[in-house]
Amino acid sequence: MNQEPTPAPEGVRLQKVLAAAGVASRRVVEQYIVEGRISVNGSVVTELGRRIDPENDQVQVDGTAIQLDVSKRYVMLNKPTGVVSTMRDENGRPDLRRFTADWDERLYNVGRLDADTSGLLILTNDGELAHVLAHPSFGVTKVYIAKVEGAVTAQTIAQLTKGIELEDGFIQADKARLLDSSRGASLVELTLHSGRNRIVRRMLAAVGHPVTELVRRQFGPLHLGTLPAGKTRELTKIERGALLTLARHDAPADLTPGDAQENE
Structure with a gap:
């Protein structure tokens, strides 16, 4: 009697996947597994024979998410002023295509920066991560430095953190500090998690200090x-891990297609 062939085990060995992802050699990854430093879909793995589906399973090492899909690209752009945050502008204004020409993948921007705002913008072909990070309820922390008209006082800084009422509701900065004030202008650093449209400019105008220059220095x-x-660079392995960890831990439960927006 012919025996039925034994089906091949499903998935790929965890140590092989992580070695391919550049985490460490297979031997070192096996040691990580024994030490309980690796989790799959939130559960710690201790058996060396564990197999996973690299396309669907989420793996963390020491609490940091690991990028398993090497086809995903994550790029940081320091967007200059005068460029609109879209891949093709219907009005013929300078757009983001010039900054993605050097990449084989089709990259898209995560959220937006106004044409007259410069600074950190993420470009990626990871649509799921982009959607999560740009979702209004996600509330990723952003740090801006604004040059404003007039001498900003300590009382004004306190007002920004205490909160002000705008036409679309109450808003307060997570943090605010005065960096410099001289010759009729001031530099203010604002930390916010709001994704409301032009929120930094509207907040500072509301306290009597219109913005003349604005740059985003930090995103999560x-x-x-x-x-x-005007320059780009790929995120480092540490930066990718931090970004993926942030997105996986804090993704809003009510995430639905078409809701993503974030603009300053």
């Missing part, structure tokens, strides 16, 4: 650093 765990205006 990502810092603009010394990246020059």
